[in-house]
Amino acid sequence: MGMANQVWLYDTTLRDGAQREGIALSLEDKLKIAHQLDRLGIPFIEGGWPGANPKDVQFFWKLQEEPLTQAEIVAFCSTRRPNITPDKDRMLQAILAAGTRWVTIFGKSWDLHVTEGLKTTLEENLAMISDTIEYLRSQGRQVIYDAEHWFDGYKANPDYALETLKAAKNAGAVWLVLCDTNGGTLPQEVNAIVKEVVNSLDIDPNGEGFPKLGIHPHNDSGTAVANGLAGVVEGVRMVQGTMNGYGERCGNANLCTLIPNLQLKMGYHCLSEGQLTQLTQTSRLISEIVNLAPDDHAPFVGRSAFAHKGGIHVSAVQKNPLTYEHIQPEKIGNERRIVISDQSGLSNVLSKAKTFGIELDKGDIICREILERIKTLEHEGYQFEAAEASFELLMRQALGQRKTMFQLKGFQVHCDMLQGEGTPYSNALATIKVTVNGEDKLEVAEGNGPVAALDSALRKALVNFYPEIAEFHLTDYKVRILDGGSGTSSRTRVLVESSNGKQRWTTLGVSPNILEASYQAVVEGIEYGLLLGTKVKEPVELS
Incomplete structure (x- = not known):
């Protein structure tokens, strides 16, 4: 894990994202999302909690039959329960049975949760963290430790919160992830607290050496993305989030916003340039799979993110896009839309046609016809991002290659x-x-x-x-x-x-x-x- 400017992305759409009200993913949906995230180049994909949910058990089995090409699929679980040994904990047996190389374990950082929630001692909680990680290490697993309620725990009792991280570090966790579970922390607090962690645990702020720091922000204060960026500035090297910011309550940090900010604005490496151009398509495909309307005004990936309507805007953008655009939309696979002209989209039709093995020429009148047809249909409510087969049929019709079957x-x-x-x-x-x-x-x-x-x-x-x-x-x-x-x-x-x-x-x-x-x-x-x-x-x- 070299590269000082590498930020590792960890996607939890399939677990934390699926906890959003109104999302119910079938096994097929989960597999489709996992394969798309893998194509996008996300290095860590959290697949679910196999001990808590039979559908998640099946999901890990299915992925052994249809393995991912580059991503590590991660199983998620809590530390062992109080006063038993890890090898006797059924939850941990289910984790081992999932057969993943990487496991994410979450434990308590906040003394209030230990004494009131778990009804156990602060000492036993430290043992639960280190025993669990040591046990999984002995079974050949790599461990990511999620410090639940980390920021609240630190504010309530900084010494004890740091003890829990040290227990995870000494037990051999590769990553220590600071979770803002209630989503109430603000960016300047994240800056200050991450700095404290780096100093207290003697962590390399350039992300070299082990353990490395991660962050898992929630969006209850509307600052999840900003908190992720603030953490990275202070030495965090893994950001955990979800596609489109799905998640319980107000959602998780939105990877569709985080990735372009980290890579295009801050100079960190997350994805290859080619993968980054798939970001918009991935965002829209996943919104169709979870059956939630995409947010047209989402930063970077929304349909309106680079749409220009006012006359002055339009003429300025046509002369020089930098006048009203903070980045080039093509870099993340989005497109500029001039809402009142027919200039937008020709190149899109051409490149789309190419993916179906259809060569079109920009000067070809058929190109214009296809574009006009798409515009009319999109105005009526057709969305072709998630229905590529219909799009290909539409192109073939314009080219006179569509046979009438019946x-x-x-x-x-x-x-x-x-x-x-x-x-x-x-x-x-x-x-x-x-x-x-x-x-x-x-x-x-x-x-x-x-x-x-x-x-x-x-x-x-x-x-x-x-x-x-x-x-x-x-x-x-x-x-x-x-x-x-x-x-x-x-x-x-x-x-x-x-x-x-x-x-x-x-x-x-x-x-x-x-x-x-x-x-x-x-x-x-x-x-x-x-x-x-x-x-x-x-x-x-x-x-």
Whole structure:
């Protein structure tokens, strides 16, 4: 771990981020996020607490089957409980079974929590910290020690708080992470307290030697990112945070803001330049996976972060972007948007087309057509960041490369709510009529909901013509209301993820009618799957 100017990023979206109200991640969601963070170049990804949660146990198993390329996946757990030995603590056995090289252990720094919360002695708490770390070291694990409530504990009893860190240091922890668990600390306090820690524990402020310091800020005072930056200035070399700042209460430090500030403003190394350009895409992809609308006004990665509207702004930016932009948006994969002109986005279309193996020329009229079409659709509520399959179909249509696989003559969906003994039972029946190669086909299918029934009927109608459809299945279905103010007549955006067992792809539909939007997304999902079959049989990474 060389490089004095290296700051190590530690992402806890999958644990701390998932504790945000309104986020519920499936196992598939967690795997998708982990692989995307790995591609982005995040060195440490915290996967969850395998002793506390069966889904997390499965997650660590799955990652052994589909390993990450560069990131260390980290299991998270508390120190042993009071008055037992670590080898008898079931929680720690679950941690070892997760099979990760790195483990994060959190322990108490605040004397109040030890005596009131754990109902044990200050001495026993120190033993819990050192025993646990020594035990994990003896089992070949590398340990990151999270000092929970560190800043509050230090303010209440600085001597004891420092004792807990020394116990972790002497037991062989590689990292000591100072947590602002309640999120109440301000940047100037972080500066002063980190300085004290560096001096008391004799830590190299350039991040050489061991142990190294980390920080885990929460955003309850709105200063989580600033606290992370303040810590780094004083010698912290790991910042723990989440994508988009997700987390319980007011969230964690937002890595999408921290990373560009550390790298582009402060000269620290976090990611390679190429990886940094994936930041915006990663932020938006993860917001779609957790099904929360992206914050358009988020620093750096928001859609409006480099949008210029006022006439004077626009003419100045077109002459020299530095007039109204603090960094070049391309560095983090965002783009300048001139809200009133058609100049924005051409290069984006070109580079996007390239990723699908489609070569376009800037002077080509088709380029303009695709751009106009995208603008119109985005205005209606289409978002192509997370639905690349739909985007490719749109490009192929403009290029005249989109075959009509079938024509819809019409569909009907009928839903019953059956009240019986116990829970109400809903059942849906879909009838669909399509024309394929001049032949009409009428099919009926049932499903536990209208979209499932529609999907089944469509597949039944097409499978004789396109046998590979038998391999396709829906792996995810998400609905977002686009204009909440309109009540039940709002437009909805539907995202459907499909798979053929080897690859995954995402398509979308938008309509005031949720079934119409779902139908669009399902149809494009089938069409794109068939297109994949005719392309080179190389797997295309789409998800």
